[in-house]
Structure formats: structure tokens, C-alpha cells
Amino acid sequence: MTIKAIGYAANHSFSRLKPLAFERDEPGAGEVQIDILYCGVCHSDIHQAENDWGNTVYPCMPGHEIVGRVARVGAGVARHGVGDLVGVGCMIDSCHQCAPCRAGDEQYCEGPNSWLATYNGPMTPKAKAKTGENQYGCDNTYGGYSNTIVVREDFVLKVPETLPIEAAAPILCAGVTTYSPLKHWGVKPGHKVGIVGLGGLGDMAVKLAKAMGAEVTVFTTTKEKVAEAEKLGATGVAEGDKQAYAVLEKHFDLILSTIPEKHKVDPFLPLLAHGASYVSVGALAQMPGWNHQELIMGRNTIAGSLIGSIAETQEVLDFCAEHGIAPDVQLIPIxxxxxxxxxxxxxxxxxxxxxxxASLKPELEDAA
Structure with a gap:
């Protein structure tokens, strides 16, 4: 049996997103159906819809910052019940067998097709489903720009009722993408953290790092955002401020880059303290080279971090609820x-x- 659904999708890299009627499978054993209330707009949605990474499967229905309520549950579901407030992030399945999956790092799944993305199918679609080589049995998946979704219960998160529901959505990607490296690199009270960029990821990175007790500095190419950083309790530094950069040499225990495009790393390497790391989370692109001497002389590291695990996603939801953290959001109709x-x-x-x-209602009525 199937469920009639509707959402917004792109049919080509150059096309606008338009209404698309489609069908989802009813929830099977261990699965839940979620009525979607809110879905965040992530910069990755745009990259994927426009095929910037050269791997988009069309039609492409983005959306991996999903908040809704459980509508139905399949047999054996124990973690979630009808009416529960829940979320779905970037992943809806993984191989469960490889070393990263067994360690609870599903986002680094090394299975035949890597993890299954909430939209655009397997991360490494080595074969079409009809060949029998694709472990997930699908070429494509449709995301949260829709009225409903069906997901394995172990990839569904519990959203604390104390969080503003609409603001909880971006935590499922922007939140965990910045929380995961802050946690992995051991940010704690007294640490000095630099955040490069103050967009959706940078905003969450500042709020999370501050809540962890760090002293935070924001680097931005937009002078107006210096004041915004200071409102968040961070020090703001505009790109090209040579005096500020000179004062901050050997200053940071961690620099986290949230810029979603290719950018230079070199200007930040002198700012790393001995043994510190520069970590990129925003750019899925080949980066310009850097000065190896800077790395060697400080025993520094250039690293990357990919979204976050299911466990970390639950952790950051709970952390945000505990500390009263939420992204600044603007609601829009689809x-x-x-x-x-x-x-x-x-x-x-x-x-x-x-x-x-709720803005999908006219399209639902037209499709009925």
C-alpha cells in the first residue's frame, strides 16, 4: 500500500521548484509516518537542487531539517508513538555493519552505498536499484519539502517540547553540523574558538560554543555582521583587518569554518595555538592549497567534519533545549x-x- 503525498521538487538543475504529486510506502515494521509541520531551508538544498556537486537525481525534492508529529507507526515500533513531536535530519538509513556505523558514526558509513540521504538517495549510488546492487533498493529519496514522510524509527529524533517547534528544524542540520566538531575537538570552558562565517551554520556555532563556555571570535567578510557577532556575545573581526589578525596570532584552540564555498585557509593558520585545528564543515569543494610550514611549525591540523551522528543529533536537540538555544528563523510559505x-x-x-x-494545503486540495 502507498500514501499519496505532495511536495515541491526541481526537475532540472536550471528549473524552479514546483509542486509534485508522488507516493510513499506506508510504514512497515520498525517505521513511522510523520506529518511534516516545518522544514528548514539549508544551503545544501540549493547546491543539490542545482546539481552543484554533480550527483543530483531528478526530480529532486530537498529538505533534511524536518519537524513534525508521528501520524502512524509500523509493527514493533517502540521508540515513538502517535502524536509525538519528532525530527528527521540528513540521514534516514545506513548499512549498520561497517566500523563507523558500529561506532555510532553513521554519517561516515562505509557500506556499499554509504548512508541513505533524506533526499537524493544513497550518498554513493553505485548502481540502480533494478540491478539488485543497491542495498537500499532505491535510486532516489524525497525529502521534507512535502506533507509527509516515512522513516525508520532509529533515524527519527525526539524533539523536546520546550524548543520553539519551527526553530527546532535547523538544529537537525545546522545545529548538529556545528555541534559535532565542537564536541569531537573537546571544546570546554575557557577554550578560545574562532568561527569563520556568520550564516546559518555560523550563528549556531557561536551559540553552541558560547554555551559550552568558550570565548568566541567570529570572522566575516561582511562588516555589518561584526555587530551581529557582538550581539551574540562574540568578538567580531572583519576580513582584511590586519591589526586584529596580528593580535590573534597563536590564539585559538579551534577554528571552525562554516563557509559553504571554496575559500582560503592560509590566513587562519597563524592564528592557531600549538596543536590546534582548523576544521571545515561548510564547503564540499576542493580547497586552495595552504602553507605546510605553518602546520609543521605549530603541529597544527586541517580537518573536516560531516554533519553528525544520530546520537549527536539527539544530543544537540537536548542541549539546545537545556540552554535555551535556537536559531533565528523566518517562516515562509512553500x-x-x-x-x-x-x-x-x-x-x-x-x-x-x-x-x-501548512502552506501546502492548496496543493493538497488541487491534487485530491
Whole structure:
């Protein structure tokens, strides 16, 4: 049996997102069906819809910052019940067998097709489903720009009721993408953390690092964002401020880059303290070279971090609820998603867009 569903999808790299009627399988054993209330707009959604990474499967229905309520459960479901407030992030399955999966790091799954993304199918789609070589039995998956979704219960998160529901959505990607490296590199009270970029990821990175007790400095190419950083309790530094950079040499225990595009690493290496790391989370692109002498002389590291595990996603939801942390969001109807994409691409955004899925009602009525 199937469920009639509707959402917004792109049919080509150059096309606008438009309504698409489709079907989802009813929840089977160990699965839950979620009525989607809100879905965040992530910069990755835009990259994927426009095939910037050269791996998009069309139609592409983005959305991996999903908050909703459980509508139905399949046989044997124990973690979630009908009516529960829940979330779905970037992953909906993994191989469960490889070393990273057994260690609870599903986002680094080394299975035949890697992990199964909430949209755009397996991360490494080595074969079409019809060949029998794809372990997930699908070429594509449709994400949260839709009215409903069906997911394995162990990839569904519990959203604390104390969080603003609409603001909880970006925590499922922007939140965990910055929380995971802050946790992995052991940020604690008194540490000095640099955040490169103050977009959706940078905003969450500042708030999380501050809540962990760190002293935070934000580096931005937009002078207006220096004041925004200071409102968040961080020190703001504009790109090209040579005096500020000189004062901050050997200063940071960790520098976290949230910039979603290719950018230079070299200007930040002299700012790392002995043994410190520069970690990139925002750019899935080949980066320019860097000065190896800087790394060698300080025993420093250039590293990367990919989203976060299911356990870390639950941790960051709970952490945000405990510390009263939430991203700044603006609700939009889904009919304005293409305009929102333009503003995100131009950098003309001071918040995270979140789609109110109640706005899908006209399309649902038309499809009925």
C-alpha cells in the first residue's frame, strides 16, 4: 500500500521548484509516518537542487531539517508513538555493519552505498536499484519539502517540547553540523574558538560554543555582521583587518569554518595555538592549497567534519533545549521557496528560512 503525498521538487538543475504529486510506502515494521509541520531551508538544498556537486537525481525534492508529529507507526515500533513531536535530519538509513556505523558514526558509513540521504538517495549510488546492487533498493529519496514522510524509527529524533517547534528544524542540520566538531575537538570552558562565517551554520556555532563556555571570535567578510557577532556575545573581526589578525596570532584552540564555498585557509593558520585545528564543515569543494610550514611549525591540523551522528543529533536537540538555544528563523510559505533560494545564494539573509508546511494545503486540495 502507498500514501499519496505532495511536495515541491526541481526537475532540472536550471528549473524552479514546483509542486509534485508522488507516493510513499506506508510504514512497515520498525517505521513511522510523520506529518511534516516545518522544514528548514539549508544551503545544501540549493547546491543539490542545482546539481552543484554533480550527483543530483531528478526530480529532486530537498529538505533534511524536518519537524513534525508521528501520524502512524509500523509493527514493533517502540521508540515513538502517535502524536509525538519528532525530527528527521540528513540521514534516514545506513548499512549498520561497517566500523563507523558500529561506532555510532553513521554519517561516515562505509557500506556499499554509504548512508541513505533524506533526499537524493544513497550518498554513493553505485548502481540502480533494478540491478539488485543497491542495498537500499532505491535510486532516489524525497525529502521534507512535502506533507509527509516515512522513516525508520532509529533515524527519527525526539524533539523536546520546550524548543520553539519551527526553530527546532535547523538544529537537525545546522545545529548538529556545528555541534559535532565542537564536541569531537573537546571544546570546554575557557577554550578560545574562532568561527569563520556568520550564516546559518555560523550563528549556531557561536551559540553552541558560547554555551559550552568558550570565548568566541567570529570572522566575516561582511562588516555589518561584526555587530551581529557582538550581539551574540562574540568578538567580531572583519576580513582584511590586519591589526586584529596580528593580535590573534597563536590564539585559538579551534577554528571552525562554516563557509559553504571554496575559500582560503592560509590566513587562519597563524592564528592557531600549538596543536590546534582548523576544521571545515561548510564547503564540499576542493580547497586552495595552504602553507605546510605553518602546520609543521605549530603541529597544527586541517580537518573536516560531516554533519553528525544520530546520537549527536539527539544530543544537540537536548542541549539546545537545556540552554535555551535556537536559531533565528523566518517562516515562509512553500510557494516562496524559490525566492528564498535567491536570497540565500546572494547572502542577503540574517536568519534561517523555515517552510511552514501548512502552506501546502492548496496543493493538497488541487491534487485530491
Amino acid at each position: 510557494q516562496e521557496v524559490n525566492e528564498a533560494y535567491k536570497k540565500v545564494k546572494s547572502g542577503d539573509v540574517r536568519f534561517r528560512y523555515v517552510i511552514d508546511m
